[in-house]
Amino acid sequence: MPLLEVRSQGIYCPPADVFLDPHRAVSKAIISHAHSDHARWGMQHYIAPTPSVNLIKARIGKNISIAGFAYGEEFTINGVKFSFHPAGHIPGSAQIRVEYHGEIWVYTGDFKWEVDHVSEPFYPVTCHTLITECTFGFPVFQWRKQDFWFQQMGEWWQQNQEEGKNSMVLAYSLGKAQRILKNIPSCGSIYVHPAVAEMNDWVMELGVNFQPWKKLTANDKPEKSLIILPPSGQSDGLMKRLGEVEVGMASGWMGVRGKRSWSSVDRGFALSDHADWQGIIDLVDASQAETVFATHGNTDVLVRYLTEKGKDARAWGAFFEREEG
Amino acid sequence: MMDFELLVDRLDATNSTNSKVKALETFFKTASASTAVWALALLSGNRPKRLVSTTLLKEWGCEKQAMPAWLMDECYAFVGDLAETLALLTPNPEIEIHPSLSILMGEYLQHLKSEHLPVKKAWIFSQWETMGPTQRWIFNKILTGGFRLGVSQKLVIKAIARVHSLPEETVTHRLLGKWNPSESFWHELIAPTMEMPPSHPYPFFLANTWEGKLPVQDFLVEWKWDGIRCMAIKRNNQVFLWSRGEEIITHQFPEIEKSLMNLPDGTVIDGELLPVQNGEVADFSILQIRLGRKKVSSKMMEENPVIFRAYDLLECNGTDLRTLPLLERKLKLEQIGWNDVSPFWSVSNEAELEQFRSRSLEHRAEGLMLKHQHSEYGVGRTKGSWWKFKVDPRSIDAVLLYAQAGHGRRANLFTDYTLAVWDGDRLLPFAKAYSGLTKEEIEEVDKFIKANTLERFGPVRTVKPELVFEIGFEGIGESKRHKSGVAVRFPRILRWRKDKPATEANTIEDLRALIR
Numbered sequence: 001m002p003l004l005e006v007r008s009q010g011i012y013c014p015p016a017d018v019f020l021d022p023h024r025a026v027s028k029a030i031i032s033h034a035h036s037d038h039a040r041w042g043m044q045h046y047i048a049p050t051p052s053v054n055l056i057k058a059r060i061g062k063n064i065s066i067a068g069f070a071y072g073e074e075f076t077i078n079g080v081k082f083s084f085h086p087a088g089h090i091p092g093s094a095q096i097r098v099e100y101h102g103e104i105w106v107y108t109g110d111f112k113w114e115v116d117h118v119s120e121p122f123y124p125v126t127c128h129t130l131i132t133e134c135t136f137g138f139p140v141f142q143w144r145k146q147d148f149w150f151q152q153m154g155e156w157w158q159q160n161q162e163e164g165k166n167s168m169v170l171a172y173s174l175g176k177a178q179r180i181l182k183n184i185p186s187c188g189s190i191y192v193h194p195a196v197a198e199m200n201d202w203v204m205e206l207g208v209n210f211q212p213w214k215k216l217t218a219n220d221k222p223e224k225s226l227i228i229l230p231p232s233g234q235s236d237g238l239m240k241r242l243g244e245v246e247v248g249m250a251s252g253w254m255g256v257r258g259k260r261s262w263s264s265v266d267r268g269f270a271l272s273d274h275a276d277w278q279g280i281i282d283l284v285d286a287s288q289a290e291t292v293f294a295t296h297g298n299t300d301v302l303v304r305y306l307t308e309k310g311k312d313a314r315a316w317g318a319f320f321e322r323e324e325g
Numbered sequence: 326m327m328d329f330e331l332l333v334d335r336l337d338a339t340n341s342t343n344s345k346v347k348a349l350e351t352f353f354k355t356a357s358a359s360t361a362v363w364a365l366a367l368l369s370g371n372r373p374k375r376l377v378s379t380t381l382l383k384e385w386g387c388e389k390q391a392m393p394a395w396l397m398d399e400c401y402a403f404v405g406d407l408a409e410t411l412a413l414l415t416p417n418p419e420i421e422i423h424p425s426l427s428i429l430m431g432e433y434l435q436h437l438k439s440e441h442l443p444v445k446k447a448w449i450f451s452q453w454e455t456m457g458p459t460q461r462w463i464f465n466k467i468l469t470g471g472f473r474l475g476v477s478q479k480l481v482i483k484a485i486a487r488v489h490s491l492p493e494e495t496v497t498h499r500l501l502g503k504w505n506p507s508e509s510f511w512h513e514l515i516a517p518t519m520e521m522p523p524s525h526p527y528p529f530f531l532a533n534t535w536e537g538k539l540p541v542q543d544f545l546v547e548w549k550w551d552g553i554r555c556m557a558i559k560r561n562n563q564v565f566l567w568s569r570g571e572e573i574i575t576h577q578f579p580e581i582e583k584s585l586m587n588l589p590d591g592t593v594i595d596g597e598l599l600p601v602q603n604g605e606v607a608d609f610s611i612l613q614i615r616l617g618r619k620k621v622s623s624k625m626m627e628e629n630p631v632i633f634r635a636y637d638l639l640e641c642n643g644t645d646l647r648t649l650p651l652l653e654r655k656l657k658l659e660q661i662g663w664n665d666v667s668p669f670w671s672v673s674n675e676a677e678l679e680q681f682r683s684r685s686l687e688h689r690a691e692g693l694m695l696k697h698q699h700s701e702y703g704v705g706r707t708k709g710s711w712w713k714f715k716v717d718p719r720s721i722d723a724v725l726l727y728a729q730a731g732h733g734r735r736a737n738l739f740t741d742y743t744l745a746v747w748d749g750d751r752l753l754p755f756a757k758a759y760s761g762l763t764k765e766e767i768e769e770v771d772k773f774i775k776a777n778t779l780e781r782f783g784p785v786r787t788v789k790p791e792l793v794f795e796i797g798f799e800g801i802g803e804s805k806r807h808k809s810g811v812a813v814r815f816p817r818i819l820r821w822r823k824d825k826p827a828t829e830a831n832t833i834e835d836l837r838a839l840i841r
Binding site for chain 1: 337338339340341390392393395396399400403404405406409410413414416417737738764
């Protein structure tokens with residue numbers, strides 16, 4: 001019997017009777033990170049990496065039953081050993097290592113190799129079977145270093161300032177927003193959407209320091225400022241208040257022109273919190289896994305590629321059809 | 326290529342027309358003549374022939390990146406553009422080298438002459454190895470011959486005109502027809518005056534769709550013929566027939582060529598090339614038969630006769646008449662001795678106008694033209710004095726049967742639809758339509774297609790026949806080439822009929838009934 005398998009509720013571990021990142025209500029769920037497509041509402045009991053406990057509570061509810069375990073700390077359920085290891089995706093994100101009778105499986109959740117100065121740095125974990133995400137599972141994705149993008153973003157902000165305009169960056173409120181706030185070269189005042197502000201507070205609790213920022217309130221009238229907000233945070237009222245504004249989007253999908261123009265933003269920054277193609281291949285190698293399951297994304301391409309390279313690779317159902325960058 | 330690259334990046338990074346013109350001006354102010362002229366050529370679609378076929382280029386891309394063909398195809402299908410796919414797959418170099426655009430294009434032309442594939446391949450590989458991402462994209466776009474940047478030629482002309490203090494019309498005029506991206510052409514283009522060759526046409530003046538609101542009494546009304554808009558020129562005892570697509574098509578129509586020779590020297594006429602049968606204007610498809618032939622036999626001319634119907638006189642005795650009021654030009658046109666002048670008249674009110682419009686089809690016209698009686702012959706689609714007022718497009722309710730992903734910005738979204746009407750209890754595909762839906766609707770249809778795919782044939786999906794769209798088109802005729810037996814012109818989606826189940830879509834009989 002495999003140690004992990006796909007059930008309609010999500011990834012299931014039969015001997016431990018727990019689910020990993022389930023997308024339907026179950027009694028016990030181990031959560032890789034606090035993004036809403038992984039940490040969902042309605043579980044009777046949650047187990048998560050310690051640094052993401054407050055983030056998950058902030059998103060799902062203060063009163064959920066949740067236990068935290070530090071990175072590397074082992075915990076046992078029905079004789080199955082579990083531990084969390086940094087995934088580098090967003091603050092508090094983890095890969096989940098599962099060991100039973102000497103057999104080791106690792107589920108990456110979402111991950112990236114690049115050190116972004118807000119997430120705990122990723123390291124590969126050796127295993128027999130690897131379940132890897134492949135959101136960007138096409139060789140056309142090869143990320144440039146984040147320094148390049150933050151320089152671009154900084155110059156863009158400056159250029160907009162010279163033209164007397166505000167600069168608005170669309171970015172996920174947890175993870176990408178903090179990464180931008182942490183790394184963009186300062187050149188004026190920075191406002192963030194209330195949803196981002198709340199996440200900032202929790203990430204600061206984890207020991208991350210930011211340059212000065214302000215929560216955007218209805219009375220603020222930003223000028224030549226940078227405004228960070230989630231893609232869903234754009235409203236007509238806000239746009240009116242901001243006057244002349246250039247809109248940028250920070251997402252791995254911006255690396256492809258078609259996606260960029262479809263999103264109809266003025267400027268795209270291909271800054272991703274996921275591994276690129278080579279990053280996935282490197283992890284497959286580094287993990288020394290004999291068997292690889294691909295999930296989240298275009299699994300067919302990765303599976304065929306690895307199979308042709310002599311790996312035992314298989315696709316796991318696409319549970320989470322989505323586009324996150 | 327640094328300066329051109331910067332321009333491409335700047336054009337790419339903005340949606341505002343003003344910023345685009347500004348970026349173009351900055352570029353043309355500083356670029357050398359040889360770079361400027363190549364940039365103009367690429368931006369306005371005057372590009373050299375392909376260096377290699379895309380099939381070969383794809384193969385070379387696989388070889389260079391040590392990648393199996395299927396993986397390349399998957400990437401291409403995902404990105405939707407081969408040039409971009411190849412640019413994205415190439416690793417970034419340690420140090421980028423930026424040859425100037427003119428040097429790059431010089432080398433390109435040299436390799437174009439060479440028959441030796443390995444030499445071409447080696448050159449392309451060496452470029453890939455040293456170019457940065459934007460540069461690679463530009464280079465690959467040139468290789469695949471699809472360079473487009475979301476800037477119209479009008480915008481480029483505007484920038485050049487501003488930088489060199491020339492009237493925009495002058496630049497437009499000088500760019501008509503064939504030209505080589507040479508330094509000497511650039512100097513001629515931006516020179517204060519330039520000698521024109523006798524074949525040189527004027528830019529066509531185009532009309533916008535009539536919006537009403539203006540007093541109809543001020544306008545001359547004429548039929549809007551459904552043929553090929555052409556400009557006929559006789560100068561230096563030579564004749565030239567230019568199509569709207571800026572192509573000389575004189576030799577495809579020897580009978581017109583012959584009668585144009587009877588015009589006085591120094592004459593330019595704006596008119597319409599029309600197919601005729603039994604003295605009446607006939608179906609557009611006849612013109613297409615004629616256009617396709619390089620050599621025209623007398624049998625071909627007899628079976629598919631055409632005429633040139635004059636609308637306007639732009640030059641008379643070598644004098645440019647374009648600034649004269651339309652009515653004066655019309656009167657001069659009647660005296661020039663051309664045998665077929667399109668009739669014009671005036672109307673006193675909207676109701677009368679509508680009456681004429683409703684009779685368009687009887688006259689085998691696609692609607693009316695309204696031209697202000699005092700109007701000059703302008704340049705391009707300037708809004709204000711010339712209007713077109715077509716008959717309402719005909720429409721039919723059809724069922725979505727097949728779907729295919731779009732290209733470019735619509736890659737990954739199913740935007741190319743094949744639509745069908747009922748033939749008994751079978752659905753018969755009859756048209757492909759691309760546009761007409763809002764972005765939100767496109768996304769909704771895309772979701773439906775992904776969730777309701779019945780079969781896949783390569784990129785094409787057969788979809789559960791459920792969605793009904795109202796399809797509008799301009800014309801309809803019999804066709805032996807189409808399975809449905811009919812061919813529609815300019816099909817497009819008018820709206821999504823969410824209120825109609827597929828069973829209530831139209832039938833092939835309904836469609837055939839629309840053929841006059």
